[in-house]
Amino acid sequence: MKFTILLSLLTAAGAFAQAQAPFRLNLDRLAAKAAEAVDVTLDSSTLQLAGKFMSGQKDEAQVKKLISGLKGIMVRSFEFSSEGQYTPADLEPVRNQLQGPGWARFVNVQSKADRENTEIYSKTENGQITGLAIITTEPKELTIVYIDGPIDLAQLSNLGGHFGIPPVAVPDAQKKGSK
């Protein structure tokens, strides 16, 4: 009986610790092998500071609004000169963190022709998305995006066509509906 209670407490403590632990992207080993690497880690204070330096003009205003409630953004993007520079095992620690409470994978697009795989995970609390992670793997490329905090996916989509971001084709029916 005591053992069961202890086990339950340990399990609960583990789940709590996992839920509270900050997200980690320790991929320095891959960065050393990459021909090109992008490593961006932004905490809430940096996001707030950046927001103060953004103008009220349309494009920057959109980004300012998007980041206003975020706690952090992490981006790791690697471009390798040859295939096989990373393995699925390199991504296991990342995926494991996305198995915690509230997290769910809601998109997994596999393109066998391009050998490209994209997974999107979201964290939901009280019906609101409070975290987003995107993992895109290609034979010579790997990109991981982690966004911590409440995020409006429609706002993220609306950035298409700005800052060099390819737009998402808007269906005609949706265009008519929005008018």
Place this chain on the structure above:
Amino acid sequence: MNLEEELRSALQRQEPSADFARRVLARVNPAPPRRWVRHAAAWAVAAALVITTGIEYYRYRQGEQAKREVLLAVRIAATQWNAVQRKVEKLNGPRDTPQATTEER
């Protein structure tokens, strides 16, 4: 000594000390600060200006750097997100946001 002599002694004229006039004038018109004091004050003001400007410039640089990093991160995130949306729309028909697990063959 009687009272008359005591009063005479107490009220007799006395000459002031030699530097009395200089001391009185010094109190009335304080001496201007020495040259090194003026220089030090000027340097202090200049240093304060330089430090303040430096701090402000550092903050500005930090802000601009943060802004560039945020724009880069958001650009990559939005590009990835929109690419998935396009793929899902292509495979499953138009949707607001990706909803289904799908596999392209």
